[in-house]
Amino acid sequence: MTNDFKVVDEQLEAGRRxxxxxxxxxxxxxxFTLIPYYIxxxxxxxxxxxxxxxxxxxxxxxxxxxxxxxxxNKKSKPHWNMVVFFYTLLIVAFLVIGSLWIMYHLxxxxxxxxxxxxxxxxxxx
Amino acid sequence: MTTKILQHREGPHEIAHNADAKALFGxxxxxxxxxxxxxxxxxxxxxxxxxxxxGPSAHELFSMPFVLIETLILLASSFTYGLVTLYxxxxxxxxxxxxxxxxxxxxxxxxxxxxxxxxxxxLGEGNGWDRSAFLSAFFTLVGTHGxxxxxxxxxxxxxxxxxxxxxxxxxxxxxxxxxxLFWHFLDIVWIFIFTFVYLMGAI
Numbered sequence: 126m127t128n129d130f131k132v133v134d135e136q137l138e139a140g141r142r143x144x145x146x147x148x149x150x151x152x153x154x155x156x157f158t159l160i161p162y163y164i165x166x167x168x169x170x171x172x173x174x175x176x177x178x179x180x181x182x183x184x185x186x187x188x189x190x191x192x193x194x195x196x197x198n199k200k201s202k203p204h205w206n207m208v209v210f211f212y213t214l215l216i217v218a219f220l221v222i223g224s225l226w227i228m229y230h231l232x233x234x235x236x237x238x239x240x241x242x243x244x245x246x247x248x249x250x
Numbered sequence: 251m252t253t254k255i256l257q258h259r260e261g262p263h264e265i266a267h268n269a270d271a272k273a274l275f276g277x278x279x280x281x282x283x284x285x286x287x288x289x290x291x292x293x294x295x296x297x298x299x300x301x302x303x304x305g306p307s308a309h310e311l312f313s314m315p316f317v318l319i320e321t322l323i324l325l326a327s328s329f330t331y332g333l334v335t336l337y338x339x340x341x342x343x344x345x346x347x348x349x350x351x352x353x354x355x356x357x358x359x360x361x362x363x364x365x366x367x368x369x370x371x372x373l374g375e376g377n378g379w380d381r382s383a384f385l386s387a388f389f390t391l392v393g394t395h396g397x398x399x400x401x402x403x404x405x406x407x408x409x410x411x412x413x414x415x416x417x418x419x420x421x422x423x424x425x426x427x428x429x430x431l432f433w434h435f436l437d438i439v440w441i442f443i444f445t446f447v448y449l450m451g452a453i
Binding site: 139140143144147148150151154155158159161162165166168172175176179180182183186187190191194195205206209210212213216217220221223224225228 | 275278279282285286289290292293294296297314318321322325326328329332333336339340341431434435437438441442444445446449450452453
């Protein structure tokens with residue numbers, strides 16, 4: 126009997142911790158949405174600074190979501206979750222950075238046509 | 251010797267727990283593969299976002315306050331879904347689970363309505379996906395996210411019916427946690443769309 130009570134107590138305690146995690150996650154994600162929004166809409170820095178600031182806040186936002194909502198942290202029980210997650214991040218980085226790198230050089234080597242004025246692969250008269 | 255072996259046998263509780271862990275891990279791998287899908291569409295958008303072909307650029311098209319409200323709605327729905335899993339796991343409370351499921355569902359509908367409104371406004375102004383490579387990439391990226399949200403909402407409706415019928419059982423709790431992973435993942439994808447499409451577009 127006492128054992129059952131202990132289990133219920135532990136569950137309620139875990140529940141309290143979980144709700145704390147969701148509330149802090151929600152507050153943090155709203156804050157980290159509003160800050161970059163404010164910075165960008167009011168053009169607080171130059172273009173370069175704004176790009177860097179939005180990327181930084183995007184990454185912070187990702188971390189907040191992963192830790193507080195997906196509960197992926199050091200204590201995550203099946204460590205495979207973490208392994209798969211980091212492997213995916215690696216592939217995503219290859220994919221995105223690689224595409225941008227290749228396409229930038231492609232545009233650079235086709236200097237005759239400004240990439241801003243074309244549809245990719247179609248050269249208007 | 252025999253007692254030791256018996257002790258190490260898995261009871262029904264552990265077996266159910268292991269099945270949950272396996273289902274969640276399997277779904278986690280699906281989500282990671284979905285990440286790769288979104289990464290390739292994001293890369294396409296990043297490459298094409300300046301190829302406006304004389305048409306409007308991101309800077310001229312999007313209404314920032316509108317997008318901010320859309321984002322806050324989706325963040326709120328992720329939070330209310332967190333409450334669903336919380337009440338399912340720790341409090342075993344059917345009525346609260348159903349209440350927060352409905353709230354999450356309504357927030358999801360609101361988000362989707364705003365997205366459709368934005369799309370139809372763009373189409374009405376002649377800035378559809380056929381206008382430029384930039385707009386093709388934009389519609390593909392945001393539209394794919396919208397389709398995921400639609401699928402999530404259908405799934406949520408079916409889970410609502412299951413909870414209504416069977417109550418909070420180990421099976422419904424597992425299904426609710428799996429949908430939770432999906433829903434939070436869609437929130438994360440939207441954060442990236444908000445950052446890289448809308449905020450970057452407004453700079």
